Structures are given as C-alpha cells and as structure tokens.
Amino acid sequence: MNINIKTFNNWALQNKDEGMEKGHTSSVNKIFEIISSESSIIKKSFNFLDLGCGNGWVVRKALNNKNCQYALGIDGAPEMIKKARKIDKKGDYINTDIEHWSFNKTYDIIFSMETFYYFSNLDSIINKIYNNLNKNGMIIVGIDHYLENKPSLSWDKEFNLSLNTLSIQEWVSKFKINGFKNVQCIVHDKKEDWNGTLILYAKK
Ligand SMILES: C[S@@+](CC[C@H](N)C(=O)[O-])C[C@H]1O[C@@H](n2cnc3c(N)ncnc32)[C@H](O)[C@@H]1O
Structure with a gap:
C-alpha cells in the first residue's frame, strides 16, 4: 500500500470519508452540470467509471440517473x-x-474527484483513459491541489501524503500530450485565498 492509500485507509476507519463527501459535493454537482451541458452522453444509456471513488458516493450518484447502465468505482484503500x-x-x-x-x-464517462495528483505516472494513466473512452466519451476530473491554489501546497506535510504538484497549464498540457484535443478547464468556488477546484474536461 503506498503512503497515500495508507493515509486514506486510516481516514475511512475514522469516518473522514463523510467529511470529504460533504466538502466535495459542490464541485461534483458542478461536474455533473458540465457533463449535462457539454455532451449528450447521459441522454441515452451510458456507463461510468470513478477513479479514486472513496466510499462510492459518486458511483451511487451516477446510478441515480435512469440512463446509467453500469458504474464502477476503484479505490486502493480497502x-x-x-x-x-x-x-x-x-x-x-x-x-x-x-x-x-x-x-x-x-x-462513456471517466470521472475522478480529488485523486489525480496522487498518481506518480500521470502520462500512463491519462493515456490508458484515452484508449478506454468510447467515441464521444468524456473524461472529467476535479483537483484541489495545484500550484495556483496556495493553501493546498502544504498538504503533503500536513496529512502525510505524496503529491504531484502541477500548475493549471501543466495539467492542461498533460491531457493534450496524451491524445485529448479539446481540453477545457474552469475553476469552481473560488474564495479569498482559496483558488477553487480546478475542473478539467475533454471529449474523445
Ligand atoms: C481525497 S480522496 C477522494 C475520494 C472521493 N473521490 C471523494 O471525493 O470523496 C482520494 C482517494 O483516492 C484514493 N487513491 C489515491 N491514490 C490511489 C491509487 N494509486 N490507486 C487507487 N486509489 C487511490 C485514496 O484511497 C482516496 O480514497
């Protein structure tokens, strides 16, 4: 088990997954709004993958949509x-x-909330995502730890984590060099010193 997975496994034992769910709800709602407005995927039957699903709350949210035929959540923390x-x-x-x-x-939809910056080999994962998205499928991820979001830069020491720190531009480039053409991003819920959740998305 790597250091990040170990930390989150302990968080689950302390029921801190519930706090994450609460804290991430606004950004995930925004992500679902983007999926609806940017593509017609969810108007017909679709399947859904959540990378780093935690306690599975977004898998359940996806399955609440009558067109969602199958949803899979993956997480390293048992x-x-x-x-x-x-x-x-x-x-x-x-x-x-x-x-x-x-x-x-x-x-059809590959989603991830607050997990991508824990991956050490981002190119390999983004490349696999590209290859395993259906035609017109969408990748959409939410990220709170990035260079411009200053309060997030001490999380490695604060929470015993190993983090991959990229700027917004570097995140966009990572998706472009691994095959995605029309990469878009927004920053959601910006407040005073908090720069907001970076939401990155692209269609195949
Ligand atoms: C910040 S939590 C977010 C959980 C969930 N997406 C949410 O919003 O509540 C990050 C999750 O990613 C998982 N994770 C981190 N690195 C991972 C890896 N390499 N493989 C599988 N899961 C990983 C952790 O176990 C943790 O549950």
Whole structure:
C-alpha cells in the first residue's frame, strides 16, 4: 500500500470519508452540470467509471440517473471499498492501486474527484483513459491541489501524503500530450485565498 492509500485507509476507519463527501459535493454537482451541458452522453444509456471513488458516493450518484447502465468505482484503500460495498449493491467496486490496474472495459464517462495528483505516472494513466473512452466519451476530473491554489501546497506535510504538484497549464498540457484535443478547464468556488477546484474536461 503506498503512503497515500495508507493515509486514506486510516481516514475511512475514522469516518473522514463523510467529511470529504460533504466538502466535495459542490464541485461534483458542478461536474455533473458540465457533463449535462457539454455532451449528450447521459441522454441515452451510458456507463461510468470513478477513479479514486472513496466510499462510492459518486458511483451511487451516477446510478441515480435512469440512463446509467453500469458504474464502477476503484479505490486502493480497502476500508473505503468495504464501506462502498456495504452501502451499495448496485454499483461495482474494485479495491486496487489504479496505477497498476488494466481497464476491464471501455467507458462513456471517466470521472475522478480529488485523486489525480496522487498518481506518480500521470502520462500512463491519462493515456490508458484515452484508449478506454468510447467515441464521444468524456473524461472529467476535479483537483484541489495545484500550484495556483496556495493553501493546498502544504498538504503533503500536513496529512502525510505524496503529491504531484502541477500548475493549471501543466495539467492542461498533460491531457493534450496524451491524445485529448479539446481540453477545457474552469475553476469552481473560488474564495479569498482559496483558488477553487480546478475542473478539467475533454471529449474523445
Ligand atoms: C481525497 S480522496 C477522494 C475520494 C472521493 N473521490 C471523494 O471525493 O470523496 C482520494 C482517494 O483516492 C484514493 N487513491 C489515491 N491514490 C490511489 C491509487 N494509486 N490507486 C487507487 N486509489 C487511490 C485514496 O484511497 C482516496 O480514497
């Protein structure tokens, strides 16, 4: 188990996943708004993948949409997946390190909230995502730790984490060099010293 997964496994044991769910809800609602307004994917049957799903709350949210035929959540922390499976019998969950996981099928929507900057080999993951998105499929991720968001820059020491710190421009480039053409981003919920959640999205 890597240092990040270990930390979040402990968080699950302390029920801190519930605080994350609360804290990330506004950004995830914005992400679902973007999915609806930017594409017609969810107007017909679709499948959904959540990379770093925590307790599975976004998998359940996706499955609330009548057109969602299948949703899979992946997380490295066994205690997160244990919670997800206990709450939810409809969603599928896999407990594994995403950096060593091979995709089991192709997806219409690949989503991730607050997980991408824990990956050490971003190119490999973004490339795999590109190859496993269906035609017109969408990748959409929310990120709170990035260079311009100053309060997030001490999280490695504060919470015992290993972080990959990129600027907004570097995040956009990562998606472009791994095949995505029309990469867009917004910053959501900016407040005083908090720069907001960086939401990055692109269609195949
Ligand atoms: C900040 S939490 C976010 C959880 C959830 N997306 C949410 O918004 O509540 C990050 C999650 O990513 C998972 N994670 C981090 N690195 C991972 C990796 N390499 N493979 C699988 N899961 C990972 C952690 O276990 C943790 O549950």
